[in-house]
Amino acid sequence: MRLGLALGYGGEPIEQVLPIVERAEEIGIDSAWSVEEYGPDAVSVLGYLAARTERINLGTAIMQIPARTPAATAMTAMTLDVLSNGRFHLGLGLSVPWIVEGWHGQPYDKPLRRTREYVDIVRKAVAHEARVEHDGTLYQLPYRGPGSSGQARPVKADFTPLRPHIPVYLGAIGPQNVTLAGEIADGWLAGLYAPEHEKALTAPLDEGIARAGRRRQDVRICPILYVARADTAQEGRDQLRPLFAHLIGAVGAGARNTYFDLACQMGYEGHARRIREEFAAGRKADAVALVPDSLLDEVALVGPLPAMADRIAAWKESRVDTLILLDRDVELLEAAQAAL
Incomplete structure (x- = not known):
């Protein structure tokens, strides 16, 4: 590699x-x-x-x-x-x-x-x-x-x-x-x-x-x-959480959110649906909090x-x-x- x-x-x-x-x-x-x-x-x-x-x-x-x-x-x-x-x-x-x-x-x-x-x-x-x-x-x-x-x-x-x-x-x-x-x-x-x-x-x-x-x-x-990069893994995850909440939760008119689909494909369907619901309701802070640590650990480098x-x-x-x-x-x- x-x-x-x-x-x-x-x-x-x-x-x-x-x-x-x-x-x-x-x-x-x-x-x-x-x-x-x-x-x-x-x-x-x-x-x-x-x-x-x-x-x-x-x-x-x-x-x-x-x-x-x-x-x-x-x-x-x-x-x-x-x-x-x-x-x-x-x-x-x-x-x-x-x-x-x-x-x-x-x-x-x-x-x-x-x-x-x-x-x-x-x-x-x-x-x-x-x-x-x-x-x-x-x-x-x-x-x-x-x-x-x-x-x-x-x-x-x-x-x-x-x-x-x-x-x-x-x-x-x-x-x-x-x-x-x-x-x-x-x-x-x-x-x-x-x-x-x-x-x-x-x-x-x-x-x-x-x-x-x-x-x-x-x-x-x-x-x-x-x-x-951060002093702890949790601090690193928290830096990326808003970005991933947006990627997964954003829904454009007439457009399919393929990041949402990928999160579901990786076994995070429940989290993804809740993130999208909170995002659509304007509760972005709640959507951010729902991004799972394990997803961030898998698809990003943190900590x-x-x-x-x-x-x-x-x-x-x-x-x-x-x-x-x-x-x-x-x-x-x-x-x-x-x-x-």
Whole structure:
């Protein structure tokens, strides 16, 4: 198992970020991953880090599919791969409806179809074998629909990529999305994940792998873990409890809460239903108090440094390829790397 670092870059001076990544590279951390929502993008910081590092892999977790055309994403991926000398991993995901429609002004429709077509176009462009053509439900290359000039022709990137295959990772939570990751992705960026519930959590992934005639080792499992270092485990849990109450309890109009579904799948259905009821009634403090300690212990890293390093041992015995820590604690990175 390898370790990764999720940056969660928020637009702060790069001098606050670079030393952490440099130290991560020095001690052998496998990868650094950038995040985007509706603030700083996931791409720019990696371009900078590509120039300031030599060995650590650089990935997006995630680049939002609705924010860019497939061709724009392919161009970005090929460029970052050149700048990093072949260290780039392309993590993609749909984001959530309120960001897709409220920020990007795009419809949140046919998510599985959109992801499948998008990845197909990106891979064709990166392969650089022929002019890119795609006649799909949601994407047409060349475009010949309403408003078209009728003069378009297929296009091929005007430079040769460093690699004809850049690894594609899908950020997926719901079972159908996870199955799709098993079918078409090189890696799965998982949300709530716990070694104790691995068989159930990976069942949709294995379904997709089998459907596509692939092998388990063809798809890397890469959970992103929330981290809360504290003097005691209880203090660490209490730092994360409000976040997990929101993840499990929030209910958007017309949207399914896949975090709620995952909590139920892991055996916490009673807790999850009560959290959702309290959250919906506006009693958020009560919802927070209902988040079980055992769930937090399973899906996050909490407490003092030695306990967090010990917990890494459970992950080493799992199917996880890369455990990505959403934190910038250099001491934790050092202790976790030493525990491998």
